[in-house]
Amino acid sequence: MENRPLEYDYTVTKMFMFTTIALGIVGMLIGVILAFQLAFPGLNLMLGEGLAEYTNFSRLRPLHTDAVIFGFTLSGVFATWYYVGQRVLKVSMAESRLLMLLGKLHFWLYLITVVAVVVSLFAGVTTSKEYAEFEWPIDIAIVIVWVIFGLSMFGLIGIRREKSLYISVWYYIATFLGIAMLYLFNNMEIPTMLASAPDGSHVGGNWWHSISMYAGTNDALVQWWYGHNAVAFGFTVPIIAMIYYFLPKESGQAIYSYKLSLLSFWGLMFVYLWAGGHHLLYSTVPDWVQTMGSIFSIILILPSWGSAINMLLTMKGEWQQVAASPLIKFMVLASTFYMFSTLEGPIQAIKSVNAIAHFTDWIVGHVHDGVLGWVGFMIMAALFHMAPRVFKREIYSKSLMTAQFWIQTLGVVLYFTSMWIAGITQGMMWRAHDEFGNLAYSFIDTVTVLHPYYTIRGVGGLLYLVGFLMFTYNIYKTMSARPIEESELQSASPMGA
Amino acid sequence: MFHWLEKHPFFFSVGVFLVIAFAGVIEILPNFAQASRPVIGTKPYSILETTGRQVYIKNSCNACHSQLIRPFKSETDRYGHYSLSGEYAYDRPFLWGSKRTGPDLMRVGNYRTTDWHENHMKDPAGVVPGSVMPAYRWMYTNIADVPTAYAEQLTNAQFFSVPYNEPIPMKDGSTEVVKMANSVTEAHAMALAEAKEIAADMKDQNIKDAVARGEIPEIVALIAYLNSLK
Numbered sequence: 001m002e003n004r005p006l007e008y009d010y011t012v013t014k015m016f017m018f019t020t021i022a023l024g025i026v027g028m029l030i031g032v033i034l035a036f037q038l039a040f041p042g043l044n045l046m047l048g049e050g051l052a053e054y055t056n057f058s059r060l061r062p063l064h065t066d067a068v069i070f071g072f073t074l075s076g077v078f079a080t081w082y083y084v085g086q087r088v089l090k091v092s093m094a095e096s097r098l099l100m101l102l103g104k105l106h107f108w109l110y111l112i113t114v115v116a117v118v119v120s121l122f123a124g125v126t127t128s129k130e131y132a133e134f135e136w137p138i139d140i141a142i143v144i145v146w147v148i149f150g151l152s153m154f155g156l157i158g159i160r161r162e163k164s165l166y167i168s169v170w171y172y173i174a175t176f177l178g179i180a181m182l183y184l185f186n187n188m189e190i191p192t193m194l195a196s197a198p199d200g201s202h203v204g205g206n207w208w209h210s211i212s213m214y215a216g217t218n219d220a221l222v223q224w225w226y227g228h229n230a231v232a233f234g235f236t237v238p239i240i241a242m243i244y245y246f247l248p249k250e251s252g253q254a255i256y257s258y259k260l261s262l263l264s265f266w267g268l269m270f271v272y273l274w275a276g277g278h279h280l281l282y283s284t285v286p287d288w289v290q291t292m293g294s295i296f297s298i299i300l301i302l303p304s305w306g307s308a309i310n311m312l313l314t315m316k317g318e319w320q321q322v323a324a325s326p327l328i329k330f331m332v333l334a335s336t337f338y339m340f341s342t343l344e345g346p347i348q349a350i351k352s353v354n355a356i357a358h359f360t361d362w363i364v365g366h367v368h369d370g371v372l373g374w375v376g377f378m379i380m381a382a383l384f385h386m387a388p389r390v391f392k393r394e395i396y397s398k399s400l401m402t403a404q405f406w407i408q409t410l411g412v413v414l415y416f417t418s419m420w421i422a423g424i425t426q427g428m429m430w431r432a433h434d435e436f437g438n439l440a441y442s443f444i445d446t447v448t449v450l451h452p453y454y455t456i457r458g459v460g461g462l463l464y465l466v467g468f469l470m471f472t473y474n475i476y477k478t479m480s481a482r483p484i485e486e487s488e489l490q491s492a493s494p495m496g497a
Numbered sequence: 498m499f500h501w502l503e504k505h506p507f508f509f510s511v512g513v514f515l516v517i518a519f520a521g522v523i524e525i526l527p528n529f530a531q532a533s534r535p536v537i538g539t540k541p542y543s544i545l546e547t548t549g550r551q552v553y554i555k556n557s558c559n560a561c562h563s564q565l566i567r568p569f570k571s572e573t574d575r576y577g578h579y580s581l582s583g584e585y586a587y588d589r590p591f592l593w594g595s596k597r598t599g600p601d602l603m604r605v606g607n608y609r610t611t612d613w614h615e616n617h618m619k620d621p622a623g624v625v626p627g628s629v630m631p632a633y634r635w636m637y638t639n640i641a642d643v644p645t646a647y648a649e650q651l652t653n654a655q656f657f658s659v660p661y662n663e664p665i666p667m668k669d670g671s672t673e674v675v676k677m678a679n680s681v682t683e684a685h686a687m688a689l690a691e692a693k694e695i696a697a698d699m700k701d702q703n704i705k706d707a708v709a710r711g712e713i714p715e716i717v718a719l720i721a722y723l724n725s726l727k
Contacts, residue, residue, distance in 0.1 A: 037631070038598070041622065044631035052634045058557040124555035129590055155504045165503045170513075173506070185521075195651035197680045203647030204681060209551075211652055216585025217533050220593055221525055262499055265638050269513055273520035282567040283593065284582035289524055296520075359563055359597040431571040439574050443600040448627040 008086045009094035012103035016079035017383055017390070021472050024379075028468055030064040032364065032461045041456035051363045054122050063121045064134045068371065069131055069234055071114060076292065076379035077175065077238040078106070081153065083386050084168050084245045089160035096159060102152040110150065113141045125208060129223050131230050132186050135208045139187045146183070150176050167261050171181030171241030174269060178233030186226035188213040215282045219276075228276035233377050237268070238332075240307050242382045246313055247331050250385055251321055256313035258394065271274050271300050278349035297349030301468025304342035311335040312374075326401035330381035337373025341366065356431070361450070361457075362423025369416040372464055378407070381470050396477035400470055408467035414460030422453035536583030538668040541650075541659045541675050542725065544715070545691035548646035549722025552715045553592070556633065564726070577604040587659055600620050600629055606727040611698035613722045635705065636716040643713065646697035647684040650677050693718045693725075 030354065037043045037057045047055050082103060086092055093099050116138050120126075126133040134142065157169070165173075196202050212219050229283040237313060250257055255261060277285065277293020302464050312335055315321065321328045348357045357363060388394055395401065429449065432440035502509045542550060553559070566572050568579040580603060585591055603672060609617075616623070619637070621630035625682035653659040678684035689708070695717050696708040707714050 038629055041629045041631055049634065052632070056556075056631050056633075058631075061560045062557055125555075126554060126557060127590060128554040128559050128592060130559065130595060154506065156652065162526070164500075165506060165509065167713040170503075170509070173510055174513050174517070177510060178517055179553060180520075181514070181518060190652055192645065192648035192652045195648045195655060197647075197678075198650065201680055201682050203644055203648045203651060205642065205648040209645050211647065211649055214529075214589070216588045216591050216656065217582045218529055219589065219719055220585075220590040223522060223530055223591070225525060266516065269516045270519070273517055274524065276520075277524065279595065283565055284568075284580050284585070288527055289528070292524060342696050355567070355569065357597070358567075361596075364596065430575075431569065433571065433574075443575070444625050444627050447629060478723050 001212070006090065006092055008081065008083075008092050009100070010386075012093065012107055012444055013079050013082040013386065013390055015104075015107045016075045016082065017386070017475075019107075019114070020072060020075040020079055020379065020383065021475065022155065023075055023114070024376075025465075025472065026071050027064060027067030028461070028465045030060050030067060032458065032465050034064055035458035035461045039458050048145075051438075053124075053388055056165070057357060059122060059124060062126060062130075064311060065131060066133065069230065070117070073234055073238075073371075073375055073379065074387070075110075076242075076382065077172075078110070078149070079171050079236075080238075080242050080245075080382050080386070081377075083390070084171070084241070085153065085156050088169060088245065089156055090162040093156070093158050095134075096155070099152060099155050099159075102148055102155060106145065106148045106152055109145045111175060111479055113138060113145055116141065125206075127189065127210065127212070128390065129186070129212070130227055132183070132226060134187075134188055136187075136191050136210045137208055139183075139189075142183065142458065145375060146180055147177075152181070167255070167265070168241040168245040168247070171237050171244065174265075175233050175238040175241070178237065180227060181440075182226045182229050182233065186222050197251065214428060220280060220283065221285050221289070224275040224279035225273070228279055229273055231370075232272040235371060236304075238266075238380045239338075239375050241294065242378050243331060243335065244313055246378075246385050247328075247335075248313055248380050250325070250327055250331065250381075251315060251318055252334070253314050253316075256316065258311050260306050260310045261467055262312065264303040267303030267306065271303055275300050275349065277364035281349075281351055281354045294349050294351055297346045301342060301346050305339055308335045308339040308342070311338075316376055326398055326405055327381055327384050329402070329405050330377045330384070333405075334374050334377040334381065337377065337412070339370055341370035341374060344369070357423060358382055358428035360423035360426045361419045361453070364426070365416045365419025365423060366490075368419065372408075372412045372415060376464070376468075380468075383471075383475060387475055391479050392480050393481045396474050396481060400474050404467045404470040404474070407470070408464050411460045411463030411465075411467060414456055414463065418453040418456035418460065422450045422457070425449060425453075512584035515638070520537070533582050533586050535586035536581050536701070537650055537666050539584050540665050540673060541653065541661055542588045542722070543675055543687075543691060544643065544646060544650060544678065545688045545695075545721040546724075547649055547720050547727045548641045548643055548688060549718035549720065551646055551649070552636065552719045553722055554590075556636075558602075559594040561591045561596065563597050563601045563720050564603045565593040566601055572601070576601045577607055589653065589657070599628075602726055604725065604727055606724045609723070610719050611695055611724060612652065612700070614716075614723055615699045615701060615704075615716070618716060618719070630661075635717075636719060637701065639715045640707075641713045641715045641718040643685050643688045646679050646688075646718075647678065647681055650684075688713060688718075691721055697719050699704055 037129050044056050045052050093103060117134060189212050191210045193207045214222050274296035275293055277289045278297045281290050297434055347353055426446050429441045429446040434440045502512060566576045566579045573579055618633045620632055621628040654661050661675055664674055666674035667673055678687050692708050692713045696705050704714055
């Protein structure tokens with residue numbers, strides 16, 4: 001054993017790669033259906049009157065957001081952790097039976113929880129809090145899955161050979177801690193089954209039902225502290241972890257600046273959570289919280305752009321790779337969209353801009369240029385990088401990758417441009433008054449005007465989904481091809497080629 | 498210091514946790530200390546209203562409709578007085594929403610009637626031409642879940658001291674009492690009494706028949722809730 005090179009064990013990575021793809025398709029397909037339902041409401045009845053309750057926009061909408069956040073993205077985070085973690089810590093999962101067991105347990109419990117979530121959301125079992133719709137039994141399951149992920153992660157860190165933690169590991173640790181804290185506090189709820197009538201009798205009713213520990217304004221404050229930072233620790237922090245590993249590895253270039261990574265990491269950790277208040281501008285939360293939310297959102301540009309610039313400068317002197325390699329294209333576009341999205345967000349958090357943007361489709365557009373452009377592209381790039389190493393086969397088709405890249409880029413551009421126009425139009429029409437001081441438009445005027453943009457958005461989303469199916473096909477063909485004999489430098493550092 | 502932290506995962510994690518927890522402690526805790534007190538005229542939800550609120554949540558109405566009026570002329574012209582913190586004192590969870598695909602509903606009880614809601618939920622585009630809202634026809638046949646709503650009321654009273662069976666000050670100086678049942682049977686009877694008043698204003702014969710039989714279709718509970726939003 002002693003003299004043999006380290007063999008990494010990708011069993012758990014493969015399992016989570018599978019759910020990344022499967023739940024990606026589910027989440028994006030539902031997204032496309034929702035987009036077209038807004039343009040053509042008749043689609044709410046696509047499976048007939050009898051199933052209308054389950055194909056209705058309002059039932060599918062939480063399913064879409066949760067499938068993409070906790071299905072596609074989180075699976076991608078787990079898949080990359082079980083790959084990157086072993087490599088940068090220089091230790092194999094196969095070295096510890098306990099870790100393998102935890103890893104597999106992590107996957108299977110996660111899958112069971114996902115099934116429970118899908119069933120419950122279809123049934124209309126929801127707490128109504130965005131991205132925290134699950135009722136208490138599922139919340140408990142989620143906490144257990146998360147604790148097992150933590151044990152598995154810190155277990156691997158505990159037996160590492162590489163003493164110093166690589167940047168990616170910082171971000172994975174932050175993901176674990178951030179989500180744990182946010183999820184626990186936001187989901188404090190009391191199951192109503194505990195209640196019994198004054199005469200001592202048991203009330204009955206749905207055993208899974210609960211009510212929030214917090215009321216009204218306080219509930220909103222906690223929810224958006226969570227909601228905003230679920231984006232931070234689900235869509236930002238772990239995706240940065242990925243790009244810090246995969247971009248240098250794929251391009252053969254060292255990270256541009258260690259100091260910039262330090263500054264942007266600790267800056268992001270400190271600043272991000274303050275910005276949650278920008279979801280509640282002009283609401284009934286205290287003024288000073290709103291102002292803090294606004295100001296810190298602007299400050300947030302610094303650590304965000306710090307990371308993004310660090311990524312882009314990593315390609316310094318090697319830009320020909322962007323033309324040559326489809327995989328580098330994905331990652332460079334991802335960092336560009338990260339910069340774009342983290343500039344757009346703070347602009348929307350300025351109070352006067354927010355007055356127009358809030359409650360409109362511009363916010364939906366903002367979320368999607370971040371999620372489609374940054375998160376989606378980076379996760380697909382990570383899977384493209386891992387697939388040849390995990391399955392020991394070359395990627396099936398590079399030209400398919402390039403075609404997918406352009407189709408999806410067009411999709412994202414159609415998506416955010418249409419939503420910008422839709423959102424700003426809507427916001428301006430809501431506030432328009434005529435010369436006598438009366439409202440210029442009725443609400444329905446501001447709905448019907450959006451029809452063309454909703455259609456364009458649907459087409460954009462469809463293109464992205466088509467690209468994702470091409471991605472799926474490419475990975476499938478890669479997996480099922482005949483294996484090639486390949487030996488790689490097992491002890492290479494993440495900086496090495 | 499950072500090089501040292503990178504070699505000690507435990508202290509690194511503690512450091513990260515302290516840095517991220519800081520903002521929450523500063524921003525959230527002070528508001529909790531001054532717990533949101535109800536403004537005068539804010540009543541807890543009755544049994545049928547609570548049932549209807551659960552129907553509203555079950556169908557994620559909050560995904561498209563907000564319940565938060567911002568202090569702008571355009572919004573107060575369209576929806577009524579801007580929102581006050583104390584008006585949400587009994588809202589667990591809050592239902593402010595984050596997107597207005599449809600209009601705000603914070604004070605919809607002031608300008609829409611039972612009759613209007615009845616037709617609108619059956620065929621939104623028939624009532625508001627051009628509407629992208631889907632129909633909610635299953636609410637006319639699904640039976641509302643009163644026991645779960647009653648459990649919610651009891652939980653509110655037990656754990657959060659929501660003042661049921663106590664006089665609530667109103668804006669005109671009078672007081673009102675929102676009664677809560679002593680048993681689930683009584684709760685159902687109270688809900689049915691409220692439902693009869695709503696059904697009297699509705700045209701759908703099936704709904705009237707169901708209520709006469711002692712059943713409460715979801716739509717009746719939902720309308721009771723929507724009418725209470727003022």
